[in-house]
Amino acid sequence: MWHLYHFPLCPFSRKVQLALAEKKVPFALQLAYPWDNDDLFHSLNPAGKTPVMRHAERGLTLADSQAICEYFEEVEQRAPLLPGSAQARAEIRRLVAMFDDALYTDVTAPLMHEKMKKRLFLRQSPDSQVLRRATRLLHDHLDYIDWLIDNNRWLGGAQLSLADFAAAAQLSVIDYLDSLDWSGHDSARGWYRVIKSRPSFAPLLSQRMEGLPPPRHYSDVNA
Amino acid sequence: MWHLYHFPLCPFSRKVQLALAEKKVPFALQLAYPWDNDDLFHSLNPAGKTPVMRHAERGLTLADSQAICEYFEEVEQRAPLLPGSAQARAEIRRLVAMFDDALYTDVTAPLMHEKMKKRLFLRQSPDSQVLRRATRLLHDHLDYIDWLIDNNRWLGGAQLSLADFAAAAQLSVIDYLDSLDWSGHDSARGWYRVIKSRPSFAPLLSQRMEGLPPPRHYSDVNA
Structure with missing residues (x-):
């Protein structure tokens, strides 16, 4: 049996969870907080x-x-x-890397620091300047997702791919942290609603980070 | 004809150069500085x-x-x-990601900022505290490379792989910036010398970042 070491708000574990669920690979979740410095982990x-x-x-x-x-x-x-030709696969991998790197670094990581780590471990208030910057950069990324969806059925092309799950994994964490502002991004919002209603996404909507409840709309597949 | 957009000290372009040269894929180099905000790029x-x-x-x-x-x-x-079984390929990809992410973030990126950007563009002196931290973290990474080489012929296992080229690409930039301290890392040093003497590596040793000459030992394959 596969065990996935994760914590509920790890966007990269969420990407893997989505991929495994789509492929119907059975696995059990095992909680692991990277900041615990656990030797076994x-x-x-x-x-x-x-x-x-x-x-x-x-x-x-x-x-x-x-x-x-x-x-x-x-x-x-x-x-x-990663469906399609070598070229199509390269395009999907480019987008995955962009969401894993840039969207994470620009938006998800600072929000996790300000709204998760500061609240749970540092007992500090979030820095509003950092939050504003993350929100501004989120709009740039959503603009790009709008553009992709206006030109293709899915983010990576004509077929659903890891690009969609990589982006949705980041956005789901941003949404959990109540920072997903869809205003002006109808295309991205429509795409996300479709991903969110997939059976593979349901487990993510029920997982909770202890001491940090999500906003009410988070688990509503129609929101 | 393939064109590779790069700049001489980009470790990720170096990784691609090594991979293409090993596979004997012909390509021409095209200079592109990401910080130029060039629209075409x-x-x-x-x-x-x-x-x-x-x-x-x-x-x-x-x-x-x-x-x-x-x-x-x-x-x-x-x-x-990425030779071998799916499991062997996963191990190579894990190492590539570790060198691309952690070695770059811990060591290469701060050194590039302190010793390249500050000198060429910001006209500032490097921050000795940042340099010391990067040097300390470099030793941790070299310890890990020592351990890999003490247990395997190459970093990713029994065969030469992208793990070797990803690590060597980062280290070559660190060496160009005169910050590669091998003391206490004989295994890693022996492995790097072998990679450095491969024909695929030769172009990296002759490329120069304008206004920033490397130390003399940099292009010596026996150093």
Whole structure:
């Protein structure tokens, strides 16, 4: 049995959860907070980051969300996450990297620091200047998602792909932190609503970060 | 003909250069400084980062160093960069991500800021505290490379792989900036010397960042 080491608001663990659920790979969740400096967890992933996948019976450990997704793409053909030609796959991987890197660094990471870490561990108020900057950059990313959806059925092209799940994973954390402002982004909003209503997304809507409840609309698939 | 948009000290462009040279894919270099905010370049890669590969005749544009490497791994079987089973490939990808993310963020990026950007554009002296922190973290990464090499022939396992080129690309930039301290890292040093003497590495040793000459030992394959 696969175990996914994660914490509820880790966007990269969410990306893996979506990918596994789409491919119908069974797995159990195992809570791991990277900031706990747990020796066992660090022995599984020297980078000290979630997600990590572990299959104890087979002695397999996988780390890094993209390496994990590529692994399951290779061993489980069902529900391809990187469909199409080498060129189409390169475009999907470009977008995944952009959401994993830029959207995370610009928006998700600062919001997690200001609204999650400061509240749960540092007992500080969020810095409104950092929040404003993240909100401004979020609009740039949503503009780009609007543009992609205005030109294609899905973010990565004609087919649903890992690009959609990578973007949705980041946005779901931003939404949990009550910072997802859709104003002026009808195309992106319509696309997200479709992803949010997929069965693979349902577990994300029920997971809770202890001490940090989401806004009421978060788990409403019609919101 | 493929064009690689890069600048001489971009570690991710170096990773792609090594991969292409190993696979004997012909390409021409095209200088692009991401900080120039050039519209043409941004139209090729909205993330505004090097490397970008462009094949004008075929109308192909590829961005993100890992997406580029995965593309050429799929279309050019020669000199596999991700050899072995799905599990072996996952391990190589984990290491590539670790060098691309953690080694870059901990060491290469702060050194590039302090020793390249401050000197060339900001006309400021480097912050010795930042340099000390980067040096300390470099030793942690070199410890890990020592450990990998003490347990395997190459970083990713029994075969040369993209893990070796990803690590060497970062270290080559650190070396260009005269910050590669091998003391206590004989295993890593021996491994790097082997990579540095490969024909694919030679172009990196001759490329120069304008206004920022490397230390003399940089281009000496025996150093």
